[in-house]
Amino acid sequence: MEHLTKIFGSRERGIVAVDDVSFELPKGEICVLLGPSGCGKTTTMKMINRLIQPTSGTVFIDGEDTSAVDPIRLRRSIGYVIQQIGLFPNKTVAENICVVPDLLGWDRRKARSRAVELLELVGMPPATFMDRYPKELSGGQQQRVGVIRALAADPPVMLMDEPFGAIDPINREIIQDEFLRMQGALKKTIIFVSHDLNEAVKMANRIAIFRNGRLEQFATPAELLARPANDFVANFLGSDRALKRLALVSVAEAMLTDFEIIHEDDPAARAEAALRASGLLALPMVDAEGRPSGMLAQGDVAQTQATAAECSRPVHATVQISADLRNAVALMFAQDMPVLPCVDQEGRLKGILTWRSIVRSLSVRGADS
Amino acid sequence: MMHADAERVTVPQVGSANFASARARLDGIGFLFLLVFLLALLSWAWSSGMLPEILSYREDIIYLFRQHIELVVSAAVLATFTAIPIGAVLSRPAFRGSSELILQIFNLSMTIPTLAILALSMSVLGIGFAPAVFGLWAMTILPIIRNTYTGLRAVSPHLIEAARGMGMTPAQVFWRVELPNALFVIFGGIRIAFSICVGTAPLAFLIGAGGFGELIFTGIALNETPMVLAGAIPTALIAVITDFLIGRVQYHLVPRGINPLR
Ligand SMILES: Nc1ncnc2c1ncn2[C@@H]1O[C@H](COP(=O)(O)OP(=O)(O)OP(=O)(O)O)[C@@H](O)[C@H]1O
Numbered sequence: 001m002e003h004l005t006k007i008f009g010s011r012e013r014g015i016v017a018v019d020d021v022s023f024e025l026p027k028g029e030i031c032v033l034l035g036p037s038g039c040g041k042t043t044t045m046k047m048i049n050r051l052i053q054p055t056s057g058t059v060f061i062d063g064e065d066t067s068a069v070d071p072i073r074l075r076r077s078i079g080y081v082i083q084q085i086g087l088f089p090n091k092t093v094a095e096n097i098c099v100v101p102d103l104l105g106w107d108r109r110k111a112r113s114r115a116v117e118l119l120e121l122v123g124m125p126p127a128t129f130m131d132r133y134p135k136e137l138s139g140g141q142q143q144r145v146g147v148i149r150a151l152a153a154d155p156p157v158m159l160m161d162e163p164f165g166a167i168d169p170i171n172r173e174i175i176q177d178e179f180l181r182m183q184g185a186l187k188k189t190i191i192f193v194s195h196d197l198n199e200a201v202k203m204a205n206r207i208a209i210f211r212n213g214r215l216e217q218f219a220t221p222a223e224l225l226a227r228p229a230n231d232f233v234a235n236f237l238g239s240d241r242a243l244k245r246l247a248l249v250s251v252a253e254a255m256l257t258d259f260e261i262i263h264e265d266d267p268a269a270r271a272e273a274a275l276r277a278s279g280l281l282a283l284p285m286v287d288a289e290g291r292p293s294g295m296l297a298q299g300d301v302a303q304t305q306a307t308a309a310e311c312s313r314p315v316h317a318t319v320q321i322s323a324d325l326r327n328a329v330a331l332m333f334a335q336d337m338p339v340l341p342c343v344d345q346e347g348r349l350k351g352i353l354t355w356r357s358i359v360r361s362l363s364v365r366g367a368d369s
Numbered sequence: 370m371m372h373a374d375a376e377r378v379t380v381p382q383v384g385s386a387n388f389a390s391a392r393a394r395l396d397g398i399g400f401l402f403l404l405v406f407l408l409a410l411l412s413w414a415w416s417s418g419m420l421p422e423i424l425s426y427r428e429d430i431i432y433l434f435r436q437h438i439e440l441v442v443s444a445a446v447l448a449t450f451t452a453i454p455i456g457a458v459l460s461r462p463a464f465r466g467s468s469e470l471i472l473q474i475f476n477l478s479m480t481i482p483t484l485a486i487l488a489l490s491m492s493v494l495g496i497g498f499a500p501a502v503f504g505l506w507a508m509t510i511l512p513i514i515r516n517t518y519t520g521l522r523a524v525s526p527h528l529i530e531a532a533r534g535m536g537m538t539p540a541q542v543f544w545r546v547e548l549p550n551a552l553f554v555i556f557g558g559i560r561i562a563f564s565i566c567v568g569t570a571p572l573a574f575l576i577g578a579g580g581f582g583e584l585i586f587t588g589i590a591l592n593e594t595p596m597v598l599a600g601a602i603p604t605a606l607i608a609v610i611t612d613f614l615i616g617r618v619q620y621h622l623v624p625r626g627i628n629p630l631r
């Protein structure tokens with residue numbers, strides 16, 4: 001839906017800020033522009049809403065050449081979050097959110113109720129915040145308002161320049177999650193600038209890596225981490241990029257399911273057989289509801305007449321199947337559990353994770369992306 | 370002293386809340402102090418038996434009061450409505466190169482003594498109301514122009530970028546973002562300008578425009594202290610009240626979000 005090529009031999013003395021960049025972003029996806037400072041991310045973004053005129057090249061939105069559209073109308077149809085937030089200090093939170101609806105001539109009451117709705121969406125009680133001024137908000141709250149202000153008129157396309165840059169890491173995670181949840185429902189097409197690789201991997205459907213105004217690689221996060229196009233990209237991603245891929249795989253995708261389920265009242269001998277068949281160090285045991293209630297390790301079940309329950313060890317940790325592998329690995333390290341039971345929302349056993357299954361799922365993803 | 374004042378009003382935009390509340394407190398104290406001073410003056414005049422003499426000028430005072438107010442209000446209103454547009458135009462990007470130079474020239478013109486300006490305007494426009502208003506206007510515009518210019522220039526470029534990026538036309542950017550955010554500083558200029566205007570107004574008598582200068586200067590010439598006081602006390606009152614009123618207007622008109630005083 002977008003195809004943009006731009007050569008930007010800039011400003012007489014010829015700083016080439018963006019050099020012949022082309023990519024195409026499918027509708028409803030988040031594309032993160034990533035790269036070191038001064039590599040042309042902001043410039044690329046501003047050429048999309050024509051705050052900066054491209055020296056050459058064209059931007060298409062929905063197949064329509066943006067240079068043929070009136071820039072004022074174009075900008076009102078694109079949500080824009082600037083790097084410095086840029087809330088208007090003379091306006092209240094509600095007035096700030098209503099800026100674009102007002103420009104579009106919405107009914108006052110409709111705009112107001114939209115502001116209420118958006119504030120609720122980001123967990124800021126409207127009664128408290130509507131009539132505050134930006135200086136009366138914390139940095140994180142300002143950033144939230146900056147984002148919902150861009151969302152106010154429900155634009156199909158959003159440009160966000162480091163929207164979460166000024167927040168501390170903990171709150172940033174929270175806002176990111178909030179934003180992803182919102183995006184799940186809203187399905188906007190988003191260009192998102194960041195220079196934080198972890199943020200990019202978390203947020204992006206596609207990542208565009210820039211260096212000195214050139215597009216070095218445009219790929220999905222998984223592909224990027226598995227196969228950097230060149231040394232620059234590989235260096236930029238860092239030598240621990242394999243670890244970053246953990247964040248991209250859900251537990252459900254990596255867990256093993258082909259093992260025998262052991263119940264509490266099974267004899268230990270059956271448990272031993274199951275363990276032997278699986279070739280694993282331990283297996284979980286489940287109660288009547290199918291919830292993991294103990295771990296059976298190889299040494300514990302040998303040569304005994306007892307039931308499985310009697311020679312089991314307590315389960316220190318389980319992981320939700322919707323979580324990502326980063327969380328799972330952290331648990332496995334912290335609890336010293338080479339075999340981790342994976343459970344669904346109700347806590348029922350769905351599978352197990354082992355080091356080997358994790359390694360294999362990463363290499364499978366590398367190979368087919 | 371005016372320079373210090375001009376700086377003082379541009380600071381609050383970036384200044385701390387402490388500073389602002391201190392400033393607000395200072396305003397109140399200053400106002401009280403002046404009132405006490407005037408009361409003391411009045412009681413002194415009374416105890417020395419001068420009050421009846423001062424009050425004997427009652428009819429003059431009422432007549433001159435109107436004249437004086439007419440002068441001050443015409444000059445101040447004219448100055449406000451000419452100076453803000455000039456300041457706004459100077460702050461536009463097209464003038465960025467030349468605006469500093471133009472402001473320097475204006476600044477230079479401020480060093481011309483008030484009397485000289487009045488004399489000059491008299492030699493061109495004759496005597497009476499018009500040249501006096503012109504002279505006062507010329508004294509009044511500069512602080513407003515300067516503060517309008519600095520206020521508008523001080524509006525963060527990020528705000529302007531955000532406004533443009535959201536699809537405001539250049540006129541909308543000016544009226545909805547730039548001007549409101551510069552309002553506090555502009556008001557600071559207006560406040561200084563008006564106090565200059567009120568303070569200079571008695572001189573208008575010298576070019577035949579009347580006002581309380583008539584009592585003051587005649588009183589000096591005749592060595593009649595009650596006559597001088599009959600002109601000086603109302604002049605001082607007008608100055609104090611004007612400043613207080615503008616302070617109130619500034620306090621209430623500038624939105625809380627950008628008003629360091631509240
Ligand atoms: N108005 C301008 N005039 C001249 N050069 C500019 C201008 N704006 C940007 N540049 C140059 O263009 C290059 C790219 O700038 P840009 O703002 O796009 O960087 P960025 O990738 O957004 O960096 P950051 O991560 O620091 O925000 C930089 O080298 C910058 O110096």
Ligand SMILES: [Mg+2]
Binds near residue numbers: 042
């Ligand atoms: Mg940038």
